[in-house]
Amino acid sequence: SYRKGGYHAVRIGDPFAGGRYIAQKKLGWGQFSTVWLAFDTQSSKYVALKIQKSAAQFAQAAIHEIEVLSAISDGDPSDSRCVVRLIDNFKHAGPNGQHLCMVLEFLGDSLLRLIKYNHYKGLELCKVREICRCILMGLDYLHRELGIIHSDLKPENILLATTIDPAKDPLRSGAPPILERPEGNTYTGVTMSIIEKKLKRRARRAAAKISETRSPMGGTIPKPGKSMEGINVQCKIVDFGNACWADKPFAEEIQTRQYRAPEVILQSGYTSSVDIWSFACIAFELATGDMMLTPKEGQGFSEDEDHLALMMELLGKIPRKIATGGARSKDFFDKYGDLKRIRRLKFRPLDQLLVDKYKFTEDDARRFAEFLVPLLDFAPEKRPTAQQCLQHPWLAMEKSPAQI
Numbered sequence: 363s364y365r366k367g368g369y370h371a372v373r374i375g376d377p378f379a380g381g382r383y384i385a386q387k388k389l390g391w392g393q394f395s396t397v398w399l400a401f402d403t404q405s406s407k408y409v410a411l412k413i414q415k416s417a418a419q420f421a422q423a424a425i426h427e428i429e430v431l432s433a434i435s436d437g438d439p440s441d442s443r444c445v446v447r448l449i450d451n452f453k454h455a456g457p458n459g460q461h462l463c464m465v466l467e468f469l470g471d472s473l474l475r476l477i478k479y480n481h482y483k484g485l486e487l488c489k490v491r492e493i494c495r496c497i498l499m500g501l502d503y504l505h506r507e508l509g510i511i512h513s514d515l516k517p518e519n520i521l522l523a524t525t526i527d528p529a530k531d532p533l534r535s536g537a538p539p540i541l542e543r544p545e546g547n548t549y550t551g552v553t554m555s556i557i558e559k560k561l562k563r564r565a566r567r568a569a570a571k572i573s574e575t576r577s578p579m580g581g582t583i584p585k586p587g588k589s590m591e592g593i594n595v596q597c598k599i600v601d602f603g604n605a606c607w608a609d610k611p612f613a614e615e616i617q618t619r620q621y622r623a624p625e626v627i628l629q630s631g632y633t634s635s636v637d638i639w640s641f642a643c644i645a646f647e648l649a650t651g652d653m654m655l656t657p658k659e660g661q662g663f664s665e666d667e668d669h670l671a672l673m674m675e676l677l678g679k680i681p682r683k684i685a686t687g688g689a690r691s692k693d694f695f696d697k698y699g700d701l702k703r704i705r706r707l708k709f710r711p712l713d714q715l716l717v718d719k720y721k722f723t724e725d726d727a728r729r730f731a732e733f734l735v736p737l738l739d740f741a742p743e744k745r746p747t748a749q750q751c752l753q754h755p756w757l758a759m760e761k762s763p764a765q766i
Protein backbone atom coordinates (compact mmCIF):
# COMPACT_ATOMS: atom_id res chain seq x y z
CA SER A 363 0.00 0.00 0.00
CA TYR A 364 3.03 2.28 0.04
CA ARG A 365 2.40 3.46 -3.50
CA LYS A 366 0.58 6.29 -5.34
CA GLY A 367 -2.67 7.00 -3.52
CA GLY A 368 -1.63 4.84 -0.59
CA TYR A 369 0.18 5.26 2.71
CA HIS A 370 2.94 7.79 3.20
CA ALA A 371 6.25 6.16 4.18
CA VAL A 372 7.57 7.74 7.36
CA ARG A 373 10.98 7.45 8.94
CA ILE A 374 11.79 8.15 12.53
CA GLY A 375 12.88 11.77 12.81
CA ASP A 376 10.84 12.95 9.79
CA PRO A 377 9.53 16.52 10.23
CA PHE A 378 5.90 17.47 9.49
CA ALA A 379 4.06 20.77 9.19
CA GLY A 380 7.25 22.72 8.52
CA GLY A 381 9.10 21.00 11.34
CA ARG A 382 6.55 21.47 14.11
CA TYR A 383 6.02 17.71 14.52
CA ILE A 384 8.82 15.12 14.53
CA ALA A 385 7.93 11.44 13.97
CA GLN A 386 9.03 9.19 16.86
CA LYS A 387 7.59 5.72 16.25
CA LYS A 388 4.64 3.95 14.68
CA LEU A 389 1.65 3.53 16.97
CA GLY A 390 -0.73 1.66 14.73
CA TRP A 391 -2.47 1.61 11.41
CA GLY A 392 -5.85 1.04 9.86
CA GLN A 393 -7.40 0.70 6.43
CA PHE A 394 -7.09 4.42 5.87
CA SER A 395 -4.00 5.56 7.61
CA THR A 396 -0.86 5.01 9.61
CA VAL A 397 -0.67 6.58 13.06
CA TRP A 398 2.62 7.85 14.50
CA LEU A 399 3.80 9.08 17.83
CA ALA A 400 5.20 12.53 17.14
CA PHE A 401 6.81 15.22 19.24
CA ASP A 402 5.14 18.62 18.99
CA THR A 403 8.01 21.09 19.23
CA GLN A 404 5.60 23.99 19.73
CA SER A 405 3.88 22.63 22.85
CA SER A 406 6.70 20.26 23.87
CA LYS A 407 4.17 17.43 24.07
CA TYR A 408 3.80 14.06 22.44
CA VAL A 409 0.92 13.75 19.98
CA ALA A 410 -0.54 11.08 17.70
CA LEU A 411 -0.14 11.91 14.01
CA LYS A 412 -2.69 10.17 11.79
CA ILE A 413 -1.46 10.28 8.18
CA GLN A 414 -4.19 9.40 5.72
CA LYS A 415 -3.64 7.55 2.44
CA SER A 416 -3.54 10.06 -0.38
CA ALA A 417 -6.12 8.85 -2.94
CA ALA A 418 -9.20 11.06 -3.40
CA GLN A 419 -11.64 8.80 -1.49
CA PHE A 420 -9.32 8.69 1.54
CA ALA A 421 -8.82 12.46 1.43
CA GLN A 422 -12.61 12.89 1.32
CA ALA A 423 -13.00 10.59 4.32
CA ALA A 424 -10.32 12.53 6.22
CA ILE A 425 -12.07 15.85 5.51
CA HIS A 426 -15.23 14.36 6.99
CA GLU A 427 -13.36 12.97 10.00
CA ILE A 428 -11.70 16.34 10.61
CA GLU A 429 -15.10 18.05 10.46
CA VAL A 430 -16.53 15.64 13.06
CA LEU A 431 -13.44 15.86 15.29
CA SER A 432 -13.48 19.67 15.12
CA ALA A 433 -17.11 19.76 16.28
CA ILE A 434 -16.16 17.40 19.12
CA SER A 435 -13.22 19.51 20.30
CA ASP A 436 -15.06 22.84 19.86
CA GLY A 437 -17.97 21.61 21.96
CA ASP A 438 -15.79 20.44 24.83
CA PRO A 439 -13.29 23.18 25.70
CA SER A 440 -12.57 21.69 29.14
CA ASP A 441 -11.76 18.23 27.69
CA SER A 442 -13.99 16.36 30.11
CA ARG A 443 -16.15 14.27 27.77
CA CYS A 444 -14.07 11.13 27.15
CA VAL A 445 -13.61 11.69 23.43
CA VAL A 446 -10.26 12.11 21.66
CA ARG A 447 -9.18 15.68 20.87
CA LEU A 448 -8.08 17.02 17.54
CA ILE A 449 -5.15 19.39 18.03
CA ASP A 450 -4.31 20.36 14.46
CA ASN A 451 -4.61 19.24 10.85
CA PHE A 452 -2.57 19.91 7.71
CA LYS A 453 -1.59 18.55 4.31
CA HIS A 454 1.67 16.78 3.73
CA ALA A 455 3.11 16.32 0.24
CA GLY A 456 5.02 13.07 -0.28
CA PRO A 457 6.10 10.83 -3.16
CA ASN A 458 2.71 9.04 -3.08
CA GLY A 459 0.65 12.24 -3.22
CA GLN A 460 -0.95 14.74 -0.82
CA HIS A 461 -1.81 13.25 2.57
CA LEU A 462 -4.24 14.82 4.97
CA CYS A 463 -2.86 14.60 8.48
CA MET A 464 -4.66 14.81 11.79
CA VAL A 465 -2.84 15.67 14.98
CA LEU A 466 -4.61 14.01 17.90
CA GLU A 467 -3.88 13.92 21.57
CA PHE A 468 -1.64 10.95 22.33
CA LEU A 469 -3.46 8.12 24.08
CA GLY A 470 -2.43 4.68 25.33
CA ASP A 471 -3.44 1.11 24.59
CA SER A 472 -6.82 0.05 23.27
CA LEU A 473 -9.35 -1.93 25.29
CA LEU A 474 -8.60 -4.85 22.99
CA ARG A 475 -5.02 -4.85 24.23
CA LEU A 476 -6.26 -4.58 27.78
CA ILE A 477 -8.46 -7.66 27.28
CA LYS A 478 -5.55 -9.59 25.72
CA TYR A 479 -3.23 -8.46 28.47
CA ASN A 480 -5.67 -9.94 30.95
CA HIS A 481 -5.46 -13.26 29.06
CA TYR A 482 -9.06 -12.99 27.86
CA LYS A 483 -10.30 -13.73 31.35
CA GLY A 484 -12.40 -10.64 31.78
CA LEU A 485 -11.66 -7.66 34.01
CA GLU A 486 -12.76 -7.15 37.58
CA LEU A 487 -16.27 -5.72 37.62
CA CYS A 488 -15.15 -2.50 39.30
CA LYS A 489 -12.82 -1.85 36.33
CA VAL A 490 -15.58 -2.74 33.88
CA ARG A 491 -17.83 -0.18 35.57
CA GLU A 492 -15.19 2.51 35.40
CA ILE A 493 -14.62 1.94 31.68
CA CYS A 494 -18.37 1.75 31.02
CA ARG A 495 -18.88 5.10 32.72
CA CYS A 496 -16.23 6.72 30.49
CA ILE A 497 -17.65 5.30 27.27
CA LEU A 498 -21.18 6.33 28.24
CA MET A 499 -20.08 9.85 29.10
CA GLY A 500 -18.51 10.07 25.64
CA LEU A 501 -21.62 8.67 23.98
CA ASP A 502 -23.94 10.98 25.91
CA TYR A 503 -21.90 13.94 24.68
CA LEU A 504 -21.82 12.72 21.07
CA HIS A 505 -25.49 11.75 20.90
CA ARG A 506 -27.28 14.35 22.97
CA GLU A 507 -25.15 17.43 22.49
CA LEU A 508 -23.66 16.96 19.02
CA GLY A 509 -26.03 14.59 17.22
CA ILE A 510 -23.17 12.35 16.13
CA ILE A 511 -23.43 8.56 15.73
CA HIS A 512 -20.01 6.89 16.06
CA SER A 513 -21.18 3.76 14.21
CA ASP A 514 -17.98 1.74 14.70
CA LEU A 515 -17.75 1.32 18.44
CA LYS A 516 -15.55 -1.66 19.41
CA PRO A 517 -12.69 -2.34 21.84
CA GLU A 518 -10.01 -1.26 19.29
CA ASN A 519 -11.63 2.14 19.07
CA ILE A 520 -11.59 2.89 22.79
CA LEU A 521 -8.13 3.89 24.01
CA LEU A 522 -6.91 4.07 27.57
CA ALA A 523 -5.50 7.40 28.64
CA THR A 524 -2.19 5.66 29.45
CA THR A 525 -0.16 2.71 28.25
CA ILE A 526 -0.37 -0.61 30.12
CA ASP A 527 3.41 -0.90 30.22
CA PRO A 528 4.89 2.35 31.58
CA ALA A 529 8.16 1.65 29.75
CA LYS A 530 6.25 2.16 26.48
CA ASP A 531 4.87 5.49 27.55
CA PRO A 532 7.19 8.22 26.23
CA LEU A 533 6.17 10.42 29.13
CA ARG A 534 7.24 7.83 31.66
CA SER A 535 10.14 6.11 29.91
CA GLY A 536 12.51 8.97 30.66
CA ALA A 537 14.01 8.88 27.15
CA PRO A 538 14.26 12.26 25.42
CA PRO A 539 12.32 12.82 22.18
CA ILE A 540 14.05 12.14 18.86
CA LEU A 541 14.53 15.40 16.99
CA GLU A 542 16.36 14.32 13.87
CA ARG A 543 16.79 11.25 11.75
CA PRO A 544 19.15 8.80 13.41
CA GLU A 545 22.31 7.74 11.52
CA GLY A 546 21.70 5.33 8.68
CA ASN A 547 18.12 6.53 8.40
CA THR A 548 19.14 8.64 5.42
CA TYR A 549 17.20 11.41 3.83
CA THR A 550 16.40 10.67 0.20
CA GLY A 551 15.01 14.09 -0.69
CA VAL A 552 16.76 17.40 -1.22
CA THR A 553 19.47 18.44 1.15
CA MET A 554 18.29 19.94 4.38
CA SER A 555 17.34 23.58 4.06
CA ILE A 556 18.48 26.32 6.38
CA ILE A 557 14.91 26.72 7.61
CA GLU A 558 14.81 23.08 8.54
CA LYS A 559 18.04 23.40 10.48
CA LYS A 560 16.61 26.37 12.34
CA LEU A 561 13.47 24.42 13.17
CA LYS A 562 15.56 21.60 14.49
CA ARG A 563 17.43 23.89 16.80
CA ARG A 564 14.09 25.19 18.05
CA ALA A 565 12.90 21.65 18.59
CA ARG A 566 16.01 20.80 20.57
CA ARG A 567 15.47 23.79 22.83
CA ALA A 568 11.84 22.79 23.34
CA ALA A 569 12.90 19.28 24.24
CA ALA A 570 15.38 20.54 26.77
CA LYS A 571 12.51 22.45 28.33
CA ILE A 572 10.27 19.39 28.58
CA SER A 573 12.89 17.19 30.19
CA GLU A 574 13.22 19.80 32.90
CA THR A 575 9.52 20.20 33.56
CA ARG A 576 8.37 16.59 33.16
CA SER A 577 7.32 15.24 36.50
CA PRO A 578 8.93 11.95 37.47
CA MET A 579 6.19 9.35 37.27
CA GLY A 580 7.37 6.20 38.98
CA GLY A 581 5.21 3.14 39.44
CA THR A 582 5.89 -0.51 38.98
CA ILE A 583 5.14 -2.46 35.83
CA PRO A 584 2.07 -4.57 36.59
CA LYS A 585 2.45 -8.29 35.98
CA PRO A 586 0.31 -9.50 33.07
CA GLY A 587 -2.85 -11.26 34.14
CA LYS A 588 -2.44 -10.32 37.76
CA SER A 589 -3.72 -7.27 39.54
CA MET A 590 -4.64 -4.29 37.42
CA GLU A 591 -4.01 -1.93 40.29
CA GLY A 592 -1.44 0.06 38.35
CA ILE A 593 -3.81 0.80 35.50
CA ASN A 594 -5.93 3.88 35.67
CA VAL A 595 -8.93 3.09 33.50
CA GLN A 596 -9.78 6.50 32.17
CA CYS A 597 -10.45 6.01 28.49
CA LYS A 598 -11.55 7.86 25.37
CA ILE A 599 -13.47 7.11 22.20
CA VAL A 600 -11.40 7.38 18.98
CA ASP A 601 -11.66 6.74 15.22
CA PHE A 602 -14.40 8.95 13.82
CA GLY A 603 -13.76 7.84 10.25
CA ASN A 604 -17.18 6.17 10.08
CA ALA A 605 -19.09 8.61 12.28
CA CYS A 606 -22.11 10.40 10.88
CA TRP A 607 -24.58 13.10 11.82
CA ALA A 608 -27.72 11.48 13.20
CA ASP A 609 -29.93 13.50 10.85
CA LYS A 610 -28.06 12.33 7.75
CA PRO A 611 -26.89 8.75 8.08
CA PHE A 612 -25.01 7.98 4.84
CA ALA A 613 -24.08 4.30 4.88
CA GLU A 614 -26.47 1.36 5.01
CA GLU A 615 -24.02 -1.19 6.30
CA ILE A 616 -22.34 0.20 9.37
CA GLN A 617 -20.48 -1.22 12.37
CA THR A 618 -18.01 -4.07 12.68
CA ARG A 619 -19.76 -7.43 12.46
CA GLN A 620 -19.73 -8.58 16.10
CA TYR A 621 -20.88 -5.18 17.34
CA ARG A 622 -23.60 -4.69 14.71
CA ALA A 623 -27.16 -3.97 15.81
CA PRO A 624 -30.10 -6.05 14.49
CA GLU A 625 -31.74 -3.10 12.70
CA VAL A 626 -28.57 -2.68 10.62
CA ILE A 627 -28.73 -6.32 9.49
CA LEU A 628 -32.45 -6.03 8.77
CA GLN A 629 -32.05 -2.57 7.21
CA SER A 630 -34.91 -1.01 9.09
CA GLY A 631 -33.17 2.36 9.55
CA TYR A 632 -31.00 3.33 12.48
CA THR A 633 -30.35 6.04 15.05
CA SER A 634 -27.76 6.69 17.75
CA SER A 635 -29.11 3.65 19.62
CA VAL A 636 -26.89 1.49 17.37
CA ASP A 637 -23.97 2.76 19.47
CA ILE A 638 -25.78 1.65 22.63
CA TRP A 639 -26.03 -1.87 21.20
CA SER A 640 -22.28 -1.90 20.44
CA PHE A 641 -21.57 -0.49 23.87
CA ALA A 642 -23.42 -3.41 25.50
CA CYS A 643 -21.34 -5.86 23.39
CA ILE A 644 -18.17 -4.15 24.63
CA ALA A 645 -19.28 -4.23 28.28
CA PHE A 646 -19.95 -7.97 27.99
CA GLU A 647 -16.53 -8.52 26.41
CA LEU A 648 -14.74 -6.55 29.11
CA ALA A 649 -16.45 -8.56 31.85
CA THR A 650 -16.01 -12.01 30.28
CA GLY A 651 -13.02 -11.70 27.92
CA ASP A 652 -15.15 -13.17 25.09
CA MET A 653 -17.03 -11.42 22.33
CA MET A 654 -20.73 -11.56 23.05
CA LEU A 655 -21.76 -12.75 19.59
CA THR A 656 -19.45 -14.38 17.03
CA PRO A 657 -21.60 -15.26 14.02
CA LYS A 658 -20.32 -17.62 11.33
CA GLU A 659 -21.62 -18.67 7.98
CA GLY A 660 -22.77 -22.31 8.01
CA GLN A 661 -24.24 -24.97 5.77
CA GLY A 662 -27.39 -23.51 4.30
CA PHE A 663 -27.31 -20.21 6.16
CA SER A 664 -25.42 -16.94 5.98
CA GLU A 665 -23.41 -15.05 8.59
CA ASP A 666 -26.30 -12.59 8.93
CA GLU A 667 -28.76 -15.40 9.68
CA ASP A 668 -26.42 -16.97 12.22
CA HIS A 669 -26.04 -13.54 13.81
CA LEU A 670 -29.81 -13.12 14.18
CA ALA A 671 -30.10 -16.66 15.57
CA LEU A 672 -27.37 -16.01 18.17
CA MET A 673 -29.08 -12.77 19.21
CA MET A 674 -32.35 -14.62 19.77
CA GLU A 675 -30.72 -17.48 21.69
CA LEU A 676 -29.32 -14.92 24.13
CA LEU A 677 -32.11 -12.35 24.21
CA GLY A 678 -35.28 -14.17 23.23
CA LYS A 679 -37.28 -14.12 20.01
CA ILE A 680 -37.32 -10.98 17.91
CA PRO A 681 -40.93 -9.69 17.98
CA ARG A 682 -42.63 -10.55 14.68
CA LYS A 683 -43.26 -6.93 13.73
CA ILE A 684 -39.58 -6.06 14.08
CA ALA A 685 -38.34 -9.26 12.43
CA THR A 686 -40.52 -8.67 9.35
CA GLY A 687 -40.25 -4.88 9.24
CA GLY A 688 -36.87 -4.31 7.54
CA ALA A 689 -35.91 -3.98 3.87
CA ARG A 690 -33.96 -7.24 4.16
CA SER A 691 -36.40 -9.12 6.43
CA LYS A 692 -37.61 -11.39 3.64
CA ASP A 693 -34.08 -12.73 3.18
CA PHE A 694 -34.17 -14.19 6.69
CA PHE A 695 -37.69 -14.48 8.11
CA ASP A 696 -40.97 -16.04 7.04
CA LYS A 697 -44.21 -14.11 7.52
CA TYR A 698 -44.59 -15.50 11.05
CA GLY A 699 -41.28 -14.00 12.07
CA ASP A 700 -39.42 -17.32 12.22
CA LEU A 701 -36.01 -17.74 10.65
CA LYS A 702 -36.35 -19.53 7.34
CA ARG A 703 -33.20 -21.61 7.48
CA ILE A 704 -32.32 -21.94 11.15
CA ARG A 705 -35.24 -23.65 12.85
CA ARG A 706 -34.05 -24.84 16.22
CA LEU A 707 -32.75 -22.27 18.67
CA LYS A 708 -31.11 -23.06 22.00
CA PHE A 709 -32.25 -20.28 24.29
CA ARG A 710 -29.94 -19.34 27.14
CA PRO A 711 -30.54 -15.97 28.79
CA LEU A 712 -27.64 -13.66 29.55
CA ASP A 713 -27.67 -14.03 33.35
CA GLN A 714 -27.63 -17.82 33.06
CA LEU A 715 -24.76 -17.69 30.55
CA LEU A 716 -22.77 -15.52 32.94
CA VAL A 717 -23.21 -18.07 35.74
CA ASP A 718 -22.79 -21.27 33.67
CA LYS A 719 -19.94 -20.30 31.38
CA TYR A 720 -18.22 -17.39 33.13
CA LYS A 721 -18.67 -18.45 36.75
CA PHE A 722 -20.28 -15.21 37.88
CA THR A 723 -22.03 -15.36 41.23
CA GLU A 724 -25.83 -15.37 40.92
CA ASP A 725 -25.93 -11.83 42.30
CA ASP A 726 -23.25 -10.41 40.00
CA ALA A 727 -24.86 -12.11 37.01
CA ARG A 728 -28.35 -10.86 37.81
CA ARG A 729 -27.22 -7.29 38.40
CA PHE A 730 -25.02 -7.13 35.32
CA ALA A 731 -27.79 -8.63 33.15
CA GLU A 732 -30.29 -6.12 34.56
CA PHE A 733 -27.99 -3.39 33.30
CA LEU A 734 -27.20 -4.94 29.90
CA VAL A 735 -30.40 -6.57 28.68
CA PRO A 736 -32.41 -3.32 28.19
CA LEU A 737 -29.54 -1.97 26.04
CA LEU A 738 -29.98 -4.99 23.79
CA ASP A 739 -33.68 -4.46 23.13
CA PHE A 740 -34.63 -5.49 19.60
CA ALA A 741 -36.76 -2.33 19.43
CA PRO A 742 -34.11 0.39 19.04
CA GLU A 743 -36.38 3.12 20.44
CA LYS A 744 -36.81 1.17 23.67
CA ARG A 745 -33.08 1.07 24.42
CA PRO A 746 -32.10 3.56 27.10
CA THR A 747 -30.07 6.56 25.99
CA ALA A 748 -26.46 6.95 27.18
CA GLN A 749 -27.72 9.53 29.67
CA GLN A 750 -30.25 7.03 31.06
CA CYS A 751 -27.63 4.27 31.18
CA LEU A 752 -25.46 6.54 33.32
CA GLN A 753 -28.26 6.63 35.91
CA HIS A 754 -28.39 2.85 36.28
CA PRO A 755 -27.66 1.54 39.80
CA TRP A 756 -25.21 -1.07 38.44
CA LEU A 757 -22.80 1.74 37.51
CA ALA A 758 -23.08 3.29 40.95
CA MET A 759 -22.10 0.05 42.72
CA GLU A 760 -18.62 0.43 44.14
CA LYS A 761 -18.20 -2.86 45.95
CA SER A 762 -19.35 -6.39 45.43
CA PRO A 763 -22.84 -6.97 46.91
CA ALA A 764 -21.40 -8.99 49.79
CA GLN A 765 -19.54 -5.90 50.99
CA ILE A 766 -22.52 -3.55 50.91
Ligand code: ATP
Nearest residue numbers: 390391392393394395397410466467468469601603
Ligand atom coordinates in the same frame (compact mmCIF):
# COMPACT_ATOMS: atom_id res chain seq x y z
P1 ATP B 1 -9.73 1.85 10.72
O1 ATP B 1 -9.29 0.86 9.69
O2 ATP B 1 -10.05 1.20 12.05
O3 ATP B 1 -10.78 2.81 10.27
P2 ATP B 1 -8.00 4.14 10.74
O4 ATP B 1 -7.07 4.14 9.57
O5 ATP B 1 -9.18 5.06 10.67
O6 ATP B 1 -8.42 2.69 11.07
P3 ATP B 1 -7.52 4.64 13.56
O7 ATP B 1 -8.40 3.54 13.97
O8 ATP B 1 -7.96 6.02 13.87
O9 ATP B 1 -7.13 4.52 12.01
O10 ATP B 1 -6.06 4.43 14.19
C1 ATP B 1 -5.32 3.26 13.93
C2 ATP B 1 -4.61 2.82 15.20
O11 ATP B 1 -3.66 3.80 15.62
C3 ATP B 1 -5.52 2.64 16.41
O12 ATP B 1 -6.11 1.37 16.45
C4 ATP B 1 -4.55 2.87 17.57
O13 ATP B 1 -3.76 1.70 17.80
C5 ATP B 1 -3.62 3.93 17.02
N1 ATP B 1 -4.10 5.26 17.42
C6 ATP B 1 -5.06 6.00 16.82
N2 ATP B 1 -5.27 7.18 17.43
C7 ATP B 1 -4.42 7.20 18.48
C8 ATP B 1 -4.14 8.17 19.53
N3 ATP B 1 -4.81 9.32 19.60
N4 ATP B 1 -3.19 7.85 20.42
C9 ATP B 1 -2.51 6.67 20.35
N5 ATP B 1 -2.73 5.73 19.41
C10 ATP B 1 -3.66 5.99 18.47
Ligand code: MG
Nearest residue numbers: 392518519601
Ligand atom coordinates in the same frame (compact mmCIF):
# COMPACT_ATOMS: atom_id res chain seq x y z
MG1 MG C 1 -9.84 2.05 13.98
Ligand code: MG
Nearest residue numbers: 392601603604
Ligand atom coordinates in the same frame (compact mmCIF):
# COMPACT_ATOMS: atom_id res chain seq x y z
MG1 MG D 1 -11.22 4.76 10.77
